Amino acid sequence: MILSVDELQFLYRNRKILHEIAFSIDEGEVVAILGPNGVGKTTLLKCLNRILNPRGGTVRIGGENLSDLGTMEIARLIGYVPQRVETGRLTAFDAVLLGRRPHIKWDITEKDLKIVDSVFKLLSMENLRLSYIDEMSGGELQKVAIARSLVQEPKVLLLDEPTSSLDLRNQVEILAIIRQIVLQHKIAAVMTMHDLNQAFRYADRFILLKGGKVHAYGGAEVITPQVIEEVYGLPVVIGEISGMRCVVPGSPAWDCKISYAASKL
Numbered sequence: 408m409i410l411s412v413d414e415l416q417f418l419y420r421n422r423k424i425l426h427e428i429a430f431s432i433d434e435g436e437v438v439a440i441l442g443p444n445g446v447g448k449t450t451l452l453k454c455l456n457r458i459l460n461p462r463g464g465t466v467r468i469g470g471e472n473l474s475d476l477g478t479m480e481i482a483r484l485i486g487y488v489p490q491r492v493e494t495g496r497l498t499a500f501d502a503v504l505l506g507r508r509p510h511i512k513w514d515i516t517e518k519d520l521k522i523v524d525s526v527f528k529l530l531s532m533e534n535l536r537l538s539y540i541d542e543m544s545g546g547e548l549q550k551v552a553i554a555r556s557l558v559q560e561p562k563v564l565l566l567d568e569p570t571s572s573l574d575l576r577n578q579v580e581i582l583a584i585i586r587q588i589v590l591q592h593k594i595a596a597v598m599t600m601h602d603l604n605q606a607f608r609y610a611d612r613f614i615l616l617k618g619g620k621v622h623a624y625g626g627a628e629v630i631t632p633q634v635i636e637e638v639y640g641l642p643v644v645i646g647e648i649s650g651m652r653c654v655v656p657g658s659p660a661w662d663c664k665i666s667y668a669a670s671k672l
C-alpha cells in the first residue's frame with residue numbers, strides 16, 4: 408500500500424466539507440475521484456497534500472504520517488497538479504525545472520536537466536521550452552504543470568482535473584502517459600475527474616463522493632447506473648463500445664422531463 412487515508416475530516420470555517428473519508432491505494436494504481444461540483448474533490452486533494460490541514464484523521468504515504476513531515480519532505484513524496492495553475496514571467500523550461508527543487512536555491516545538476524529534457528520529450532512539448540508561461544494557452548499551461556509534477560519523481564501524483572483544458576488528443580495522450588508512468592515507476596496517481604468515460608478507460612479504482620463522504624469505492628463494478636444516479640441525480644445507461652465501458656447520460660424519460668421543463672420557461 409502506497410497511500411492510506413483514515414477518518415479524514417475537513418471543515419471550512421464551521422462547515423463540514425469532508426467527513427469519515429477512508430481509502431487506500433496500492434502501487435501501480437490510478438484512482439479517479441468523482442462526484443458533483445462542490446462535493447469536495449479539490450478539497451480532498453488539498454488535504455492529501457497538506458495544502459489544507461484536515462480537522463481529523465490521518466494520511467500516510469509509504470507508512471509515513473504526513474502530519475509528521477515538513478513541506479520539503481511532502482514535496483519529495485507528492486507531485487501536485489492544481490486545477491488553476493499560477494503563472495509568472497518564467498519560461499516553461501524554468502517552470503518545470505522548479506519541480507526538481509521547489510522551495511530552495513540549488514545547484515542545478517546534469518541529472519536535473521536530463522530529467523526535465525526527458526519529460527518535455529515525453530509530453531511532446533519541446534516546442535514550448537522557451538515560451539513564457541504567462542503567455543501560454545490554458546492547455547499549454549496545464550501540460551507545464553503536469554510536466555513539473557513528473558520531474559519531481561514523486562511517489563504519489565495528485566492531479567486536479569488534469570485534462571480540463573486539453574484538446575481530445577492531448578487528453579488521451581496525457582492520461583495514457585500518466586497510466587504508463589504509474590505502472591513503470593510503481594507509483595500511484597489520484598485524479599479528480601468529471602468525464603466518467605475517461606475514468607473508465609484510465610483508472611483502476613474509483614472514489615465517488617456524495618455529501619462529503621465516500622458513497623462508493625472500488626473497481627469499475629461499483630460504478631453502476633444506480634450509483635451514478637444517486638451521486639449525480641441523473642439517469643445513465645452503461646454499455647460497451649469496442650470492448651470499452653462507456654456511460655451515456657440521460658434516458659428517454661429524463662429527456663422528456665427536461666424538454667417539458669424548458670417548454671414552461
Ligand SMILES: Nc1ncnc2c1ncn2[C@@H]1O[C@H](COP(=O)(O)OP(=O)(O)OP(=O)(O)O)[C@@H](O)[C@H]1O
Binds near residue numbers: 443448
Ligand atoms: N476557500 C474556501 N472557503 C470556504 N469554502 C470553500 C473554499 N473553497 C471551497 N469551498 C467550498 O467547499 C466545497 C467543496 O469545494 P471543492 O472545490 O473541493 O469542490 P469540488 O468537488 O472540487 O468542485 P468542482 O467539481 O466544481 O471543482 C464547495 O462548497 C466550496 O464552495
